[in-house]
Amino acid sequence: MSKTKTAGTKPPKQKGLKIPYERRKALYGYGFIALWAIGSIYFFIIPLIKSLIYSLYETKVAEGGLQLTKFGLHNYVDAFRHDQNYSKALVSMLQHTALTTPLILIFSIFIAVILNQKFKGRTFARAVFFLPVIIATGPVISIINGNMSTGGYAGGSEQFSTMFETNLVDQLLNYLGIMNISDSLSEIINTLTTDIFNLVWNSGIQILLFLSALQNIPFSAKEAAQMEGATAWEYFWKITIPYISPMILASLVYTIVDSFVDPSNEVMEIVLRKSSQEWQHGYSAAMAWAYFAIIGIVLAIVVAIVNKFVYYEVD
Secondary structure: OOOOOOOOOOOOOOOOOOOOHHHHHHHHHHHHHHHHHHHHHHHHHHHHHHHHHHOOEEEEEEOOEEEEEEOOOHHHHHHHHOOHHHHHHHHHHHHHHHHHHHHHHHHHHHHHHHHOOOOOOHHHHHHHHHHHHHHOOHHHHHHHHOOOOOOOHHHHHHHHHHHHOOHHHHHHHHHHOOOOOOHHHHHHHHHHHHHHHHHHHOOHHHHHHHHHHHHOOOHHHHHHHHHOOOOHHHHHHHHHHHHHHHHHHHHHHHHHHHHHOOOOOHHHHHHHHHHHOOOOHHHHHHHHHHHHHHHHHHHHHHHHHHHHHOOOOOO
16 A cells, blocks of 8 residues: 655744744833833933033023033032021921921821721721822812912812811810910910821821731731730730831831922922022032932931841741
8 A cells, every 4th residue: 555645734934033922021021111211311311410510510591591601519519608598498407307207107107007907997097098198299289278379279279278277276276265375385286286287198108108018917927926925015016016117117218208309398499499580500400419419318327227127027
């Protein structure tokens, strides 16, 4: 018997380059971040380099752009030696940050521990404490502060902003007849109400970070503590704090940076005023870079100290 061979059909050849699957995934990633990279270079890196160059020059507005006159480090020297407002604002900002940062962290841990418990309305309570993070941007915060003075927002913003004024506490105390008993008592009440409002307003991100850290504590750690007869107080200091200590460091860095870059602080107001109103772009850039260096030094010192007390779990 003769065997007949059947000629098989060959698969069609694929045109183009054959790119491995892993390589294709990498190209997808590069394509995804390409717009971000271009935007970062154009809107962040280039202006950052220009501001550093401006800080070494005296700038004047001329036809066709800025006229640059080489000034060396005189802008930096003038900022610290001749500008008393800038030095005072720096000291005031450092004192304010040193006082408010521990309060924000303690308050955030306290609220996160409460929100981590099981109770009715827990989701609503979490949303309430995270609400300032959502509304503290753009036109919303302007309406709350009563700064929308144009268009149809003017009347509504003034009425809406009264809901958030701490003067409502003063009005209530005046109505009860206990506000003007003594000046010292009135000052203490005003300070407490203002600090409480700012404390809650600036703790949203920190509460969220601590809440996520608390939910990552293994249940076995709690069972072991209960078997050893540990009290809730001992569990908090020996289990909870060590496990969330990395988030304490992260929240500490975030709180310090958030305090320093707040547009309402005195240093930022001086820097923006020198740039936008007085047209001293070189001098403003020098103050901004000096401020940036101070922030970096403060963060380096704080991280170096706090990092010694951070517990990192090793698998």
